[in-house]
Amino acid sequence: MTRDLRDKVAFITGGASGLGLGMAKAFGREGMKVMIADIEQAALTKAVAELRASQVRAEGVLCDVASRGAVREAALKTISAFGKVHVVCNNAGVAAGGPLGTVAERDWDWITEVNLLGVVYGTEVFAPLIESHGEGGHFVNTASMAGMLGIPNMEPYCATKFAVVAMSEGWAAQLAPKNIGVSVLCPGFVQTRIHESHRNKPTRYGGQETVQTGVGDTREQAAAMVMSGIPVEPVANRVVEAIKDNDLYVFTHVEFRAVVEARMRNILAAFDKSATSKALSGLAPRELSTLAQQSQAGRK
Numbered sequence: 001m002t003r004d005l006r007d008k009v010a011f012i013t014g015g016a017s018g019l020g021l022g023m024a025k026a027f028g029r030e031g032m033k034v035m036i037a038d039i040e041q042a043a044l045t046k047a048v049a050e051l052r053a054s055q056v057r058a059e060g061v062l063c064d065v066a067s068r069g070a071v072r073e074a075a076l077k078t079i080s081a082f083g084k085v086h087v088v089c090n091n092a093g094v095a096a097g098g099p100l101g102t103v104a105e106r107d108w109d110w111i112t113e114v115n116l117l118g119v120v121y122g123t124e125v126f127a128p129l130i131e132s133h134g135e136g137g138h139f140v141n142t143a144s145m146a147g148m149l150g151i152p153n154m155e156p157y158c159a160t161k162f163a164v165v166a167m168s169e170g171w172a173a174q175l176a177p178k179n180i181g182v183s184v185l186c187p188g189f190v191q192t193r194i195h196e197s198h199r200n201k202p203t204r205y206g207g208q209e210t211v212q213t214g215v216g217d218t219r220e221q222a223a224a225m226v227m228s229g230i231p232v233e234p235v236a237n238r239v240v241e242a243i244k245d246n247d248l249y250v251f252t253h254v255e256f257r258a259v260v261e262a263r264m265r266n267i268l269a270a271f272d273k274s275a276t277s278k279a280l281s282g283l284a285p286r287e288l289s290t291l292a293q294q295s296q297a298g299r300k
């Protein structure tokens with residue numbers, strides 16, 4: 001895609017609040033048209049009005065990303081409103097977690113279907129639509145620092161976010177020849193309502209009952225931790241930079257570098273240990289498989 005975003009069209013899931021709305025505003029400042037998709041009607045109506053009040057060409061569509069059919073319908077509405085889509089932000093996400101054995105089965109279903117399958121549906125539905133107009137495009141998949149680090153009590157969230165990172169790495173290589181970039185956004189805490197994501201939990205997963213987030217022991221602690229994060233706007237502005245530069249990994253909390261580095265060091269140390277392992281010592285030296293080489297395709 002030409003990296004001039006003016007007059008291009010963005011589709012953003014979870015666009016009615018938090019990071020998604022921040023991205024919509026940032027894209028609007030770049031002269032883009034935006035379709036925000038969200039499960040929460042009242043927030044959606046308010047967000048569209050707010051965007052329009054600041055001269056952004058914005059539309060809203062009610063959409064549960066856990067439904068492939070709903071994502072498909074939202075895509076058709078976006079095409080009928082704006083003609084084409086260039087940038088897709090698979091951003092909608094929810095939080096659930098807690099000590100081992102205490103996470104309700106329906107919360108596992110909910111978080112997996114929104115955070116993981118929602119990103120699958122957004123990518124599978126929109127990639128052919130972007131490819132078909134020939135102008136190129138870009139996906140921004142919202143993962144988290146929890147997609148880089150396993151964190152106790154946050155296993156359901158981490159599992160979905162690691163998956164988003166892995167899928168983004170693979171899709172980046174698959175889509176690069178089609179002039180479609182992929183970025184995976186991995187923030188630490190940002191001041192949003194993520195700790196209150198049960199507010200939009202559909203009844204098929206038990207409705208709006210309180211959900212353990214796995215962040216802190218109480219709702220108050222979870223709120224305090226999320227609110228100790230950074231504001232939305234710089235994150236959204238970083239996303240604009242990332243699209244323009246076609247960055248694969250997008251970090252916003254640079255203080256986490258040392259933590260990620262420590263994890264990588266542990267992983268490398270485990271390779272070193274296996275290199276001198278008695279159990280493996282009889283094996284002949286091996287070439288890297290094609291699959292392993294492919295995993296590096298498209299890396300910068």
Ligand SMILES: NC(=O)c1ccc[n+]([C@@H]2O[C@H](COP(=O)([O-])OP(=O)(O)OC[C@H]3O[C@@H](n4cnc5c(N)ncnc54)[C@H](O)[C@@H]3O)[C@@H](O)[C@H]2O)c1
Nearest residue numbers: 014017018019039040064065092093144189190192193194
């Ligand atoms: N806030 C943080 O600290 C933080 C850190 C790292 C990653 N993230 C990720 O950022 C993304 C955005 O979350 P946020 O922090 O802005 O939280 P938020 O709760 O403020 O916003 C999330 C939005 O997603 C919508 N949503 C929830 N379920 C949906 C569904 N099934 N279909 C469509 N929309 C749905 C909500 O209505 C809401 O508007 C999430 O993927 C989250 O995991 C957040």
